[in-house]
Amino acid sequence: MNNNREEQKLEKSINGDGNGKRLLFFPLPLQGHITPILQLADILYSKGFSIIIIHTKFNSPNPSNHPNFTFKPINDNLSEAETSELSVFDLAYLINVKCLAPFRDCLTELFSDFSDVRRPFAALISDPVLHFTRDVAKSFDLPRFVLRTSGVGAFWGFTAIPLLQEQGYLPIEDSRLEDPVMELPPLRIKDLPVINALDPPKFYHLVAAFIEEAKTSSGVIFNSFEELESSAISTLRQQFPAPIFPIGPFHQYHPSNSSSLLKPDESSISWLDKQEPKSVVYVSFGSIAAIKEKEFLEIALGLANSKCPFLWVIRPGSVHGLEWLEALPNGFLDSLNGRGHIVKWAPQLEVLAHSSVGAFWTHNGWNSTLESICEGVPMICMPCFTDQMVNTRYVTYVWKVGIELENGLERENIARAIRRLMVEEEGEEIRKRALDLKEKAKFTSKRGGASYKSLESLISCLSPS
Known part of the structure; x- marks a missing residue:
């Protein structure tokens, strides 16, 4: 029954939208990443885009909470036994291994559904932690934007990790926790965005991969705003190759449908x-x-x-x-x-x-x-x-x-x-x-505000010429 509804919505999108204003979204299947990507989808739907959500069956969002979107699950082959004891870092690593082929198959199917349209999709908007999406999207000539679900300051901290390793800040030593990181004011060593991974090189590799995913994208979208993180945004714009779109706070544009994986207690x-x-x-x-x-x-x-x-x-x-x-x-x-x-x-x-x-x-x-x-x-x-x-x-x-x-x-x-x-x-x-x-x-998200202007700029980049 649900599959029939999704097929009907996809058919309506195929037949009713010939202007290429269709967007594909692919969230990392964790609550803190699913929520903002669905909020962003709500915002862009309100601006006239059709929305297709590609998602894993693991931590799947509830399609009934988002009746205006089409949902396309992929076979992630993630068992509960595999995921139950994994850290966030190890889970992200596993998803990047297991979802590459199913994601490619999903795009093949979607593009075949639109084979008579010159440019069926305006773009893919994915989480940069899903770094395998880059090469797959490129093989379909699909423009790719990323939504980074941290703040801009934290993202800038991630980009600096190779430099911090060179300068001797990493790995972190307990005796230096209060020392300032001169390259990343106002952070101290204990504020750096790292985790106690059992395999640090593997963690650094994942960070490098998602930073590269952002650098090579058509733009990086943030759920933040200029008036909050003006210094970090200015620094990132000066030194980062991809355009930066801080358009948050997402939830203030209009009331959003629930994206919670757990049922709230009223x-x-x-x-x-x-x-x-x-x-x-x-x-x-x-x-x-x-x-x-x-x-x-x-x-x-x-x-x-x-x-x-x-x-x-x-x-x-x-x-x-x-x-x-x-x-x-x-x-x-x-x-x-x-x-x-x-x-x-x-x-x-x-x-x-x-x-x-x-x-x-x-x-x-x-x-x-x-x-x-x-x-x-x-x-x-x-x-x-x-x-x-x-x-x-x-x-x-x-x-x-x-x-x-x-x-x-x-x-x-x-x-x-x-x-x-x-x-x-x-x-x-x-x-x-x-x-x-x-x-x-x-x-900031009202007419004249910095996020409002940044959203207009993003829509212009996403809209077919």
Whole structure:
């Protein structure tokens, strides 16, 4: 039944759109990458493009949430046994190996469907981590743009990794964590976008491949905006061969359909409705990060000791060795008298926009960071890996709209950080800056704003001549 609907939509696209305004999208199948690519597809659909989403069966998006798009799954041959224990880095590496041939087969089928059209597709927009797409797209003479789902500053950090290796910053030494990286201000060595990979050369190879994927593309699209990252954008434009299109924040162009791989718990909103304005700490560490049981307990006790209401997202399996909440002390939630609410997943955009939310304790993935900025919500930063460290440095040192949770995950540190932001004068100053940045984010995608102009430029590049 669903396959028939997709075939009907594809047939309509073939017969009803002879002007070549069809776009192919291919996301990396992780939540933080799927969300922005579908948001970008929504934006370009609203500008008159037909949208075809090529995707893996692993972490497949739900087509029913996006009725205007055509979805084309490829046989990725990724078994649950293979993917369940893999790191993000190892998963990305495996996808690049397993998806090359299925992707080529998919393009062959799509181009055969449009064999009587001179230029059936305006472009492919893919994630640069899927570096195998470059040669395949080239073989079809298909223009290729990439959507980089990090911020511009973090991307610039990735491009500098070969130089950082030459200069002796990498591999990172514990004794030098606080040293500044002179080539990448304002970063310190501990802020560099790297992970503790078991096979560092393999990690560096993957980074080099996705940077090359971006360099050789027809343009790099960012879910960011000039008023937020003007210095990094200016530097990248001067030194990067491909055109740069910062057109974010994507979610502010118009309401987008859900792209969540997990079902949000709507009780989050009904609980927030009962809380005082700006009183709640929202806690969520994204769709991938996992913590140890001891850290989990310290977080629980730190939240309780802060005396502030909290909404805490705990994904099943996000605590090593646990299913969900079984390690919480007996009677923990009851002892809070309604001051805490725990869910498996939350509708984050709605939560951050809610008047009761006064702070966001986050892992600083780029989507979460940008969404918090757009709602003027100050952040407590706890980065876990890669670009999250860069984002934290910008949040705390450059934009000054948050604080970093330092000195370990201990209940006293946690309670102190929460109260700094929620109760003390320092938090009021941070909140003022966050609200100022919110206004800049609101303006940029409107007529006359920097992102609005950049989007116009992107559309011009994508539109057939």
